[in-house]
Amino acid sequence: MVRSDIIRGHLDSIILRLFLEKDRYGYEISQEISLRTDNRFQIKEATLYAVFQRLEKRELIEAYYGDVSHGGKRKYYRITTLGKAYLKELVSEWTEVKEIINLFMEGLE
Amino acid sequence: MMKMKNHIDELFKDIPSNNETEMVKQEIMQNLEEKVFYLMEHGKEEDDAINKAIVEFGDIEELKKELGVKQPEKKNMAKLNLEFSIWGSSLIIVFFIFINFYYTPDTIWAIYPIFTILWWPLSMYFVWSRKQ
Numbered sequence: 001m002v003r004s005d006i007i008r009g010h011l012d013s014i015i016l017r018l019f020l021e022k023d024r025y026g027y028e029i030s031q032e033i034s035l036r037t038d039n040r041f042q043i044k045e046a047t048l049y050a051v052f053q054r055l056e057k058r059e060l061i062e063a064y065y066g067d068v069s070h071g072g073k074r075k076y077y078r079i080t081t082l083g084k085a086y087l088k089e090l091v092s093e094w095t096e097v098k099e100i101i102n103l104f105m106e107g108l109e
Numbered sequence: 110m111m112k113m114k115n116h117i118d119e120l121f122k123d124i125p126s127n128n129e130t131e132m133v134k135q136e137i138m139q140n141l142e143e144k145v146f147y148l149m150e151h152g153k154e155e156d157d158a159i160n161k162a163i164v165e166f167g168d169i170e171e172l173k174k175e176l177g178v179k180q181p182e183k184k185n186m187a188k189l190n191l192e193f194s195i196w197g198s199s200l201i202i203v204f205f206i207f208i209n210f211y212y213t214p215d216t217i218w219a220i221y222p223i224f225t226i227l228w229w230p231l232s233m234y235f236v237w238s239r240k241q
Binding site: 025044059 | 121135136139140167
């Protein structure tokens with residue numbers, strides 16, 4: 001498992017990306033992250049809901065109640081227009097950061 | 110499922126209960142239940158599944174911060190203490206100088222109490238500078 005503090009700063013991007021594809025609920029997000037990274041990175045639930053709170057407060061995502069499943073109504077989130085714009089910004093920022101870090105990290109292994 | 114609910118209640122006990130936090134709590138409960146059901150469908154015993162869900166939940170501190178639970182913070186009194194000591198000691202010093210020159214202008218004895226009183230702002234300055 002990769003050190004989570006390095007990924008921490010990019011959780012917003014990861015989660016916004018997953019919401020960009022379709023509306024999802026909490027557990028679906030954590031499942032999807034584990035699945036796509038082949039369990040190399042697992043998000044803690046506590047962290048996940050903290051991110052949801054933050055994104056929702058900044059109006060990057062919005063919540064609504066969906067279908068009923070085991071025990072209760074699922075709370076779904078969808079990405080807002082603001083969220084999409086923000087994600088776009090994060091992506092270009094990441095490209096930049098990646099290039100810079102690669103200048104120093106590449107070719108050493 | 111009671112065990113799960115108790116655990117979540119325990120985690121939320123420092124968080125003031127209001128509409129927002131109740132919603133988050135319910136959301137977390139719902140999603141954890143879903144996780145437990147998922148794990149059970151994949152062949153885990155109920156107890157195992159609940160334990161796994163609880164262990165993987167992680168540290169609630171971050172969520173607390175987002176929900177705006179204020180950490181009790183100590184007010185920094187050092188600066189106030191320093192200011193007070195400076196004002197207080199200057200008043201006392203002025204007082205001694207006045208008495209000295211008004212009543213006994215020929216003997217300068219005021220330096221002795223002034224030296225003593227200067228320890229007050231000096232020690233407060235020390236406390237303040239150490240906290241910087």
